[in-house]
Amino acid sequence: MRNIYINNMPLSEALDRWQKAVAELAFLAKRVDEVLVDDSLGRITSEPVFAAHSSPFYNAAAMDGIAVRFADTVGASESQPVFLSQEQYKEINTGNEILEGYDAVIMIEDVHQLQNGVEIISSANPWQHIRTIGEDIVATELILPEGHQIRPIDIGAMLATGVSTISVHAIPSVLVIPTGSDVVQPGEAIRPGNIIEFNSRILAGYLSEWGAKAERGQIVMDDPEAIKSALLKATASHDLVIINAGASAGSKDFTAQVLGEIGEIVVHGVNIKPGKPVILAIVQGKPVIGLPGYPVSAVLTMRLFVKELIFAALGKETEKTSQIEAILSRPLSSKMGVEDFVRVKLGRVGNNLMATPSGRGAGQVMSLVLADAILTVPAGSEGIGAEEKILVELLRPLSEVENTLVFIGSHDNILDVLANMLHLYRPVIRLSSAHVGSMGGIMAIRRGEAHIAGTHLIDEASGEYNVPFIKQYLGSLPLQLINLAYREQGLLVPKGNPKNIKGFEDLARDDVFFINRQRGAGTRILTDLNLKKLVIDPGKINGYEREEYTHMNIASAVASESADTGLAIRAAAIALGLDFIPVAQERYDIIVPASLRDDYRVTALFETIRNNNKFKQTVQNLGGYDLQSCGSVMYEQ
Amino acid sequence: MRNIYINNMPLSEALDRWQKAVAELAFLAKRVDEVLVDDSLGRITSEPVFAAHSSPFYNAAAMDGIAVRFADTVGASESQPVFLSQEQYKEINTGNEILEGYDAVIMIEDVHQLQNGVEIISSANPWQHIRTIGEDIVATELILPEGHQIRPIDIGAMLATGVSTISVHAIPSVLVIPTGSDVVQPGEAIRPGNIIEFNSRILAGYLSEWGAKAERGQIVMDDPEAIKSALLKATASHDLVIINAGASAGSKDFTAQVLGEIGEIVVHGVNIKPGKPVILAIVQGKPVIGLPGYPVSAVLTMRLFVKELIFAALGKETEKTSQIEAILSRPLSSKMGVEDFVRVKLGRVGNNLMATPSGRGAGQVMSLVLADAILTVPAGSEGIGAEEKILVELLRPLSEVENTLVFIGSHDNILDVLANMLHLYRPVIRLSSAHVGSMGGIMAIRRGEAHIAGTHLIDEASGEYNVPFIKQYLGSLPLQLINLAYREQGLLVPKGNPKNIKGFEDLARDDVFFINRQRGAGTRILTDLNLKKLVIDPGKINGYEREEYTHMNIASAVASESADTGLAIRAAAIALGLDFIPVAQERYDIIVPASLRDDYRVTALFETIRNNNKFKQTVQNLGGYDLQSCGSVMYEQ
Secondary structure (H helix, E strand, O other): OOOOOOOOOOOHHHHHHHHHHHOOHHHHHEEEEEEEEHOOOOOEOOEEEEEEOEEEOOOOOOOOOOEEOOHHHHHOOOOOEEEEOOOEEEEEOOEEEOOOOOEEEEHHHHEEOOEEEEEEOOOOOOOEEEEEEOEEOOOOOEEEOOOEEEOOHHHHHHHOOOOOOOEOOOOOOEEEEEEEOEOOOOOOOOOOOOOOOOOHHHHHHHHHOOOOEHHHEOOOOHHHHHHHHHHHHHHHHEEEEEEEEEOOOOOOOOHHHHHHHHOEEEEEEEEEOOOOOOEEEEEOOOOOEEEEOOOOHHHHHHHHHHHHHHHHOOOOOOOOOOOEEEEEOOEEEEOOOOOOEEEEEEEEEOOOOEEOOOOOOOOOOHHHHHEEEEEEOOOOOEOOOOOOEEEEOOOOOHHHHHHHEEEEEEEOHHHHHHHHHHHHHHHEEEEEEEHHHHHHHHHHOOOOOOOEEOOOOEEEEEEEEEEHHHHHOOOOOEEEEEEEEEEEEEEEOOOOOOOOOOOOOHHHHOOOOEEEEEOOOOHHHHHHHHHHHOOOOOHHHOOOOOEOOOHHHHHHHOOOOOEEEEEEEHHHHHOOEEEEEEEEEEEEEEEHHHHOOOOHHHHHHHHHHHHHHHHHHHHHHHOOOOOOOOOEEEEOO | OOOOOOOOOOHHHHHHHHHHHHHHHHHHHOOOOEEEEHHOOOOOOOOOOEOOOOOOOOOEEEEEEEOOHHHHOOOOOOOOOEEEOOOEEEEEEEOOOOOOOOOEEEEEHHEEOOOOOEEEEEOOOOOOEOOOOOOOOOOOOEEEOOOEEEEEHHHHHHHHHOOOEEEEEOOEEEEEEEEEOOOOOOOOOOOOOOOOHHHHHHHHHHHHHHHHHHHHHEOOOOOOOHHHHHHHHHHHOOOOOEEEOOOOOOOOOOHHHHHHHHOOOEOOOOEEEOOOOOEEEEEOOOEEEEEEHHHHHHHHHHHOHHHHHHHHHOOOOOOOOOOOEEEEOOEEEOOOEEEEEEEEEEEOOOOOEEEEEOOOOOOHHHHOOOOEEEEEEOOOOOOOOOOEEEEEOOOOHHHHOOEEEEEEEEOOHHHHHHHHHHHOOOOEEEEEEEHHHHHHHHHHOOOOOOOOEOOOOOOOOOEEHHHHHHHHHOOOOOOOEEEEEEEEEEEOOOOOOOOOOOOOHHHHHOOOOOEEEEOOOOOHHHHHHHHHOOOOOOOOOOOOEEEEOHHHHHHHHHHHOOOOEEEEEEHHHOOOEEEEEOOOOEEEEEEEEEEHHHHHHHHHHHHHHHHHHHHHHHHHHHHEEEEEOOOOEEEEE
């Protein structure tokens, strides 16, 4: 039995129904804790806090010096000092009480000690250098309003005015229940078909960051009775329950069925992507949210339907999400009728904030690790054109985005090393790289979408690398071409080369399955050049149409035996323990527009490339690289 | 013995010496912890993190449906469905392994179940709806660079790729030692001269927020041997030690003397205000910072000299402090030769971010509670003129500042109630009020420094409130004048009225000490009007020249018997339990420029004033208010 009949409710309607359903729950009744001010850092006041006594609560010396009667000092000057006898003044330190009869303080620096008294050379004003009672705050005055998140200085202000316990909003407790018979804990032995249980860690992490007390439950098997029992227990002990997953339409997805039995399903299925099969329910007066199994879906739907509940319980208004204008670097298609949440990377190039999708698969955790913002494509749109202005919701502070160096172009394993070394050398700078092939990099520079681009394009006619393409596509742009490395390209085959592949001539064999790179990649052009030389018809090659975007994905396909061979760099073969049949040594260069040569991010990158020995050593260890020209300017225009 | 010879070193030199002195310490050697990824939220990587295995680590179904051989599906269409027998497909759920022999997945929605098999109406592409090995990330690829602060999604990415323990920077431990024989713990009985020990709480709070493990020590008496023993113990057990205070030049300030004996003093005395007497020392290879006793001085000097050490130990680059341009609303004088750190409140009025000092006393904790930013006045400046452009360092997110409603003008106790109710009604909106008197409020509106102003100015000639002054000073500005309340003004006297004061006529008595409000305050004008009517010479009144800025400070002076009487509102008398001799009922109105009538902050304020019964009830409870016209428009131009 599959229950494939999930609704496709518009997001606004789903949010509306959910808000109405939870509005009356005890969960939102804003329970209150009495806490010691000493334990209140980060908590949110549930009542205004008023000063219990004044601060200072006595008239206090504001300086080290002597307390005097100001009337005794009248007329004192450098030429006519006034002498005060020991009966006329009292030595005091900062914070000492001003006893009755004194009404001014003279700083020690202005006091001249004599045998039987002191001499002063200027008169004192009434009440000078005295902190009068209530100077800072008077008893009964407001220190903090209700709904204020307590900072260190607030703790000081409360203790200074005699407040030692306060009322704060109670912290809502949330249980995250992972489900699935194939789910295993991290670190346990895994076999194909197993799902590593990391979703509950991600979800509990965000819940903690939002201010909830988040716990993770045991993994519950795909069994309706087990799920029912877990949910009943959880709703009895916690304010809110997240169950993940089983929300979808697979033959083992029982969450909706169980929730329908023991509670009320408010929403099942929303027209959003990712996240469509989300379930919003009420069980025993507690909100229960069934999140989809894909990690990205789970995170995004939790932001939509849970974050506000946590904030409401804590008495915080949901942060206005930080929207900012950006420009889409490539066209983006979207399914009409679905509200599409697209993860994007951002980079400031010139005056524009350029947005590039960081991956769209709901299972791609890295797409969210790398994302700087979320772009919402409305349900009524079929997509967004390149260079269109869009509003995105920031996931990182804008300052981090501004410090990002945007690299677009050909993939190379050195980029990982560089990202790390650069971040280490200048922690505020991040390298964001999008792997769209050498031609994609050149075009990104042309359109002003990237700071720098990586390219290794061989010109068929001249055999020269990169320069002919730059002249053709970037002819009028002043720039430098700087070498990153020479590197070996070759055919990757499993250890021991079981199919005995010797070169491109073997690709046309019936028993050989090839895996290719995408159009526009330098490696694809190298493949096609070799096939042309050998007069091999690409149509005869099994798998010629199957494309991957990086050297490592080629290596992965060969290592997992879903292909017999593919063209990639030696470092990828070494990384995954494959054999390598050399085909060519090629030059991999970086294009730097002249306008960005002195940009601090670009400068930091080239300082790392040129001067960091650990960088060079690490690259050498990857294998297959020649760094003789690394950092040298190969061409300038 | 006093040691008043503290240096006056320029800040840049002090920072330079301190950086050099700490650069070589073990403290900065960046110790590393191995932690479980499950426990790593918020920690900072000390090594890059690479994928231990690929994700996914097997070819996995991306959809619920059936696994097929794509070759079997060629030619399927709505008009010519293809039948697949049970041997030709396998039912699968999302996440299941794609077994050998299958190379595509068809979604369950596109599958028509028949008796002995299924029918499909479109052909499958090779590898469709399959997440291939390494689609998200391939083994050995970089997940996180070194120096990265771990977020929930990062935990997911690490666990998904088989990483379960990582190296992170160890957390530096800091001990904060409070000193002082007069210092008492919060909640203990206090007598004049006692200092409540709240500084260590503030300091430890900030240290925690910066990422350190901060502990608070016992209070140490003003005794050199006790201080020495505490410091030796602390430097043996902790990475960094803060001692507070005893850094200054009072006769009981032993910190510098002791630090000189047991370690090396790098700096003692910096030309900054507040914070001058700070001591920077090294004891047993550990940094020891002697912070001044005033809380504001302690906080600001700790930001200058400690924050960077914590960040360095954690492997974080110090956040670039967020500088922003603002306009100073009033001239600010500063002592030449001292780098002056001025706390300011900020508010967006029109296009300008207006900055107003929030109080300058180093003992005023509330000045820091209320501050939005810090303005640095360089040592070479004598001050800054009004309306000058300045750069300030934000202490709150700019969004909070943007949501602040800026009130300038006359003080009234209702403003506390309003601040709280407004924050409660719309948590993102804060009310920032500066009490500079009614005339100050009118001038602030004229100069575009405030959104709204509070005023209760009586015109001597007509007896009319506020309108004559508005016509004179704001004649050309379209605005509304909205009533907040009628309120009673009167002379405050101690309970029982020991000096038998009956009215203004008693102020000229020799045995009566008065306390006055500042020039420009409506209450001051009311005083002067009454004295004029009674033909009393202000020069004959004891204390006429002693000025306070709020009703509550007048009440406080009377309650603490530093004055016998002063003019203030009834609510202030009630708050501090004083007797009240009524003098006048007056009208307190709020000026709202027409351009701001629909501003969301202003709207929220007047919704609160007009419609919130709890607001009205709370104001009635303060005493002395008549709310018959509260919220009514009294005048419009």
